[in-house]
Amino acid sequence: MAQTPVLQVKDLHVDFTADKKVYPVLRGLSYSLEPGRVLAVVGESGSGKTVHALSILNLLPPAAKVSSGEILYNGQNLLTLSPRQLQTVRGQKIAMIFQDPSASLNPVLTIGEQLTETLIAHKRMTKVQACGEAAALLTRVGISDAQKRLNEYPFQFSGGMCQRVMIAMALALSPDILIADEPTTALDVTIQAQIIRLIKQLQQQTHMAVIFITHNLALASQVADEVLVLYGGLCMEHAPAAELFAHAQHPYTQGLLASLASLHERPEHLPAIAGQPPAAGEDFTGCPFAPRCVHATEKCRQTLPPLTQTGEHRVRCFWESAK
Amino acid sequence: MSARVELQHIYKTYFRHKWLLGKGERVPVLKDVSLIIPQDRVVGLVGESGCGKSTLCKVLLGIEKPTAGTVLVNGQDVSRLNSVGRKNLCRQMQVVYQDPYSSLDPRMTVRQILAEPLDIHRLHTDPKKREQFLKELLTSVGLAASYLDRYPHEFSGGQRQRICIARALALDPQILVADEPVSALDVSVQAQILNLLSDIKRTRQLSVLFVTHDLAVARFLCDDIAVMYQGRIVEQAPAQELLDRPLHPYTKLLLAAVPQVGKPVAEAVMAGKQNNNVTGCPFAPRCPQASDACRQDVPDLQEQTSAHYVACVQLSKEK
Numbered sequence: 001m002a003q004t005p006v007l008q009v010k011d012l013h014v015d016f017t018a019d020k021k022v023y024p025v026l027r028g029l030s031y032s033l034e035p036g037r038v039l040a041v042v043g044e045s046g047s048g049k050t051v052h053a054l055s056i057l058n059l060l061p062p063a064a065k066v067s068s069g070e071i072l073y074n075g076q077n078l079l080t081l082s083p084r085q086l087q088t089v090r091g092q093k094i095a096m097i098f099q100d101p102s103a104s105l106n107p108v109l110t111i112g113e114q115l116t117e118t119l120i121a122h123k124r125m126t127k128v129q130a131c132g133e134a135a136a137l138l139t140r141v142g143i144s145d146a147q148k149r150l151n152e153y154p155f156q157f158s159g160g161m162c163q164r165v166m167i168a169m170a171l172a173l174s175p176d177i178l179i180a181d182e183p184t185t186a187l188d189v190t191i192q193a194q195i196i197r198l199i200k201q202l203q204q205q206t207h208m209a210v211i212f213i214t215h216n217l218a219l220a221s222q223v224a225d226e227v228l229v230l231y232g233g234l235c236m237e238h239a240p241a242a243e244l245f246a247h248a249q250h251p252y253t254q255g256l257l258a259s260l261a262s263l264h265e266r267p268e269h270l271p272a273i274a275g276q277p278p279a280a281g282e283d284f285t286g287c288p289f290a291p292r293c294v295h296a297t298e299k300c301r302q303t304l305p306p307l308t309q310t311g312e313h314r315v316r317c318f319w320e321s322a323k
Numbered sequence: 324m325s326a327r328v329e330l331q332h333i334y335k336t337y338f339r340h341k342w343l344l345g346k347g348e349r350v351p352v353l354k355d356v357s358l359i360i361p362q363d364r365v366v367g368l369v370g371e372s373g374c375g376k377s378t379l380c381k382v383l384l385g386i387e388k389p390t391a392g393t394v395l396v397n398g399q400d401v402s403r404l405n406s407v408g409r410k411n412l413c414r415q416m417q418v419v420y421q422d423p424y425s426s427l428d429p430r431m432t433v434r435q436i437l438a439e440p441l442d443i444h445r446l447h448t449d450p451k452k453r454e455q456f457l458k459e460l461l462t463s464v465g466l467a468a469s470y471l472d473r474y475p476h477e478f479s480g481g482q483r484q485r486i487c488i489a490r491a492l493a494l495d496p497q498i499l500v501a502d503e504p505v506s507a508l509d510v511s512v513q514a515q516i517l518n519l520l521s522d523i524k525r526t527r528q529l530s531v532l533f534v535t536h537d538l539a540v541a542r543f544l545c546d547d548i549a550v551m552y553q554g555r556i557v558e559q560a561p562a563q564e565l566l567d568r569p570l571h572p573y574t575k576l577l578l579a580a581v582p583q584v585g586k587p588v589a590e591a592v593m594a595g596k597q598n599n600n601v602t603g604c605p606f607a608p609r610c611p612q613a614s615d616a617c618r619q620d621v622p623d624l625q626e627q628t629s630a631h632y633v634a635c636v637q638l639s640k641e642k
Contacts, residue, residue: 044509045480188371189536193580193589200588215510218582245584252511259514261539263566263581269521270543272514276479292511 004074005032006176006209007056007094012069014051014060016281023281025051025064027233030307035176038203038210040224040241042217046280048233049213053179055079056211057090073177092122095170099182101162105154111138111165112150118172137168142198160191164198171202178203179211184219196223217256221245226312229253232278232288234304239313249315252289287316295319326395327498327530328360328383333392335378352378353389354554357624360498365524365531367545367562369538369577375554376534380500383532384418385409396498414444417491421503423483427475433461433486434471440493464489465519481512488519492527499524502534517543538581542566550574553605556624560631570633572610604636612637 014026026048033039043049054060056071058078071078073089081089098104106114115137116130125133131150138146141164154162163183170178180199184192200223203210212223220227221241228238229250237250248254255273275292278284287305290296300318307316335353352375360366368376381387383394385401394401396412404412420426427436437457447453458468464485475483484504491499501520505513521544524531535541541548542562549559550573558571569575579589603618604610610617614637622634 044511189580189582190371190576192582196582196588216582217510218584218586221584222582222586222588256511257584259511260584261514261517261537261543263539263542263578263583266542266563269518270514272518273511274515276481277509277511279479 003034006035006074007033007211008070008072009052009056010070010072012052012055012071013067014048014055014064015067016064018063024067025233025280026055028069029230029233029235031228031235031238033177033209033211035209036203036207037225038200038212038223040212040214040220040227041230042214042220042227043230044215044277046232046277046282047230048280049230050181051280052230053096053181053211053213056179057094057096058086059096091118091175092173093175094177094179095173095175096179096181097163097166097170097183100186101159101166101183102154102157102186104166105162107154110151110153111157115150115165115169115172118169122173133172134168137172138165140171140202141165141168142194143168158191159187160195163187163191163195167195167198167202171206174206175208177209177211179213181213182215183212185215192219199223218260229256232282232284233280234288234316235307235314236289236317237313237315238307243313247313249313250289250317251293251295251319255292287318293319325362326359327362327397328358328532329393329395329398330356330358330379330383331393331395332357333379333382333394334390335375335382335387336390352554353382356392356551356554356556358549358556358559360530360532362497362530363528364546365533365544367541367548368532368534368551369536369541369548370551371536371577374551376551377502379551380418380502380532380534384416384500385412410444414494415496416498416500417494417496418500418502419484419487419491419504422507423480423487424507426487427483429475432472432474436475436486437461437471437490437493440490444494446494460489460493463492464523465515479512480508481515484508484516485519488516488523492523495527497530499529499531500534501531503536504533505540506535506537513540520544538566538578539583550577555605555621555634556632557606557634558632559624564628564631568631570627570631570638571606571635572612572637573606576609604634 010030012026012029016023016025029052041049055066066079073093078089112131112134115134116127119125119130119133134150135146138149143149143161143164157165184195187195214220224241226240227244229236231252237253248257258271259273261270273292278288286301286303290300305316305318307314333353333356337350337352338347339350340347356379368379370376378387382389401412434457437460441447447456457471461468461470466482466485505516508516517540533545545562548562548565549556552573558565558574569578603620604622607613607617617636622636624632624634625639627633627638
């Protein structure tokens with residue numbers, strides 16, 4: 001476990017500005033990721049999970065700004081790099097796949113053109129070499145008849161196949177870190193299972209670290225070594241996956257786990273969490289979950305609980321039993 | 324237990340025009356679908372995208388005309404209704420869609436949204452009584468009566484879905500069609516809406532057609548579940564029976580793929596392309612048990628055990 005982390009996020013704050021008002025979307029996120037580990041970042045819409053991923057690659061929209069914090073890749077702060085220096089990291093060392101595969105591919109270029117573009121630009125291959133490499137990549141992600149399919153356009157691929165192409169593209173430069181932002185949300189469950197297997201398999205072969213962003217706790221339990229639960233732009237709980245699912249300590253994580261419908265039982269009522277999650281950038285004092293929490297006290301509404309660590313388990317909660 | 328809705332041998336074929344020259348092609352979407360929704364029961368319709376779930380909803384609601392087959396609502400053939408009959412049918416049958424963001428008019432207040440169906444059907448015309456009715460309606464879906472004069476953009480996804488449900492209930496229908504009503508919602512809110520739907524079903528004795536791709540959700544809400552594959556129902560049974568003892572290989576495949584906490588990722592899930600040119604069982608190209616017999620004829624839905632229907636050649640052979 002004493003490996004040096006490949007990625008360290010330190011007290012990351014991201015603000016959005018609209019109409020001269022500042023909306024904090026991430027309010028101090030810290031974690032470190034070791035090589036070869038899969039970290040699942042679980043959160044609802046507006047929790048800041050995608051914004052955190054975009055800030056790692058410096059892909060934030062113009063309205064958003066990292067207001068403080070550091071993102072260290074092998075000790076190098078990504079936030080202070082010049083665009084040129086960043087170019088050597090982005091795509092080559094840290095690659096990303098997005099939620100909607102068919103929207104992430106260019107519809108007027110063939111799959112082959114899109115795959116070889118990366119290889120020619122970064123690896124200075126000739127076109128012929130790149131084509132061979134591209135076909136090999138497609139085969140690796142489980143697309144048969146790769147040579148022929150290189151000449152096809154994205155519309156000739158199904159959603160699952162498009163996602164495989166995206167994964168092939170992300171792997172083209174053998175990155176150290178793969179960021180997968182809800183890679184299976186747009187896909188059917190059967191296809192989802194295939195893609196998850198593929199990502200896990202490739203991760204084990206290449207020993208890359210993966211940041212897997214999802215809203216689905218069950219899916220996180222299947223892929224991740226560790227799980228970080230985001231709520232209102234804050235880390236609520238962070239622990240090794242087995243530990244988190246066996247002994248969830250934060251009331252939010254517990255509530256989420258309890259509210260999942262089961263395949264084999266039919267309760268009269270699902271134990272739902274009342275209320276709504278806060279919108280991105282919503283203002284609050286104290287714990288963001290306090291308005292929905294059954295254990296909340298006056299203290300929770302007044303002051304933000306600190307992230308306390310016991311062993312490898314970090315929790316942000318005042319509630320006695322959470323410690 | 325009489326049938327509220329009966330779909331009899333429904334076929335629906337879309338015609339896709341080819342760009343510029345060339346012949347168009349026929350795309351069969353529903354192929355001989357028969358389904359009964361009994362009074363006071365929730366029937367779940369489960370399947371992958373493109374299998375025809377939503378088209379079946381549209382046919383039931385009368386938005387699409389079936390190419391062949393009959394839709395009976397309370398024993399009445401829907402295609403023979405005149406405009407007055409259609410209007411009355413609409414009163415009995417309401418719908419909740421997947422995306423609560425696009426299914427509410429952003430320029431109408433909640434009051435206008437809920438009152439529109441009442442105006443059309445001339446119900447609760449007395450202003451005082453209507454006000455009372457609207458307030459009760461809103462509280463019955465778990466929203467404050469004071470929200471009546473707000474606009475949809477002031478609400479979150481879960482609250483909007485509650486408004487959509489209130490609108491569907493305004494006419495006190497007998498039949499509710501719910502097309503993936505929770506899949507666009509945040510995880511922590513899904514359970515709330517599922518509980519609400521379950522309460523409404525119980526108190527109002529609704530017959531519900533509940534479309535979903537999530538088998539766990541279907542388990543919670545549905546009495547019966549029908550599994551669709553490429554425009555055909557391949558298995559149908561009471562919810563518990565279907566999930567505890569799935570018979571059709573496709574149902575087994577779907578079940579194995581559902582992610583669950585503490586369960587490893589599904590082993591080797593078979594890939595497969597939707598292909599309309601397959602002869603025989605549409606699932607045969609993906610099926611681990613497929614034999615030559617499967618590729619010859621389309622298997623019929625047959626009763627295996629009591630109330631458990633399966634369309635699979637292999638199973639009928641064992642029998």
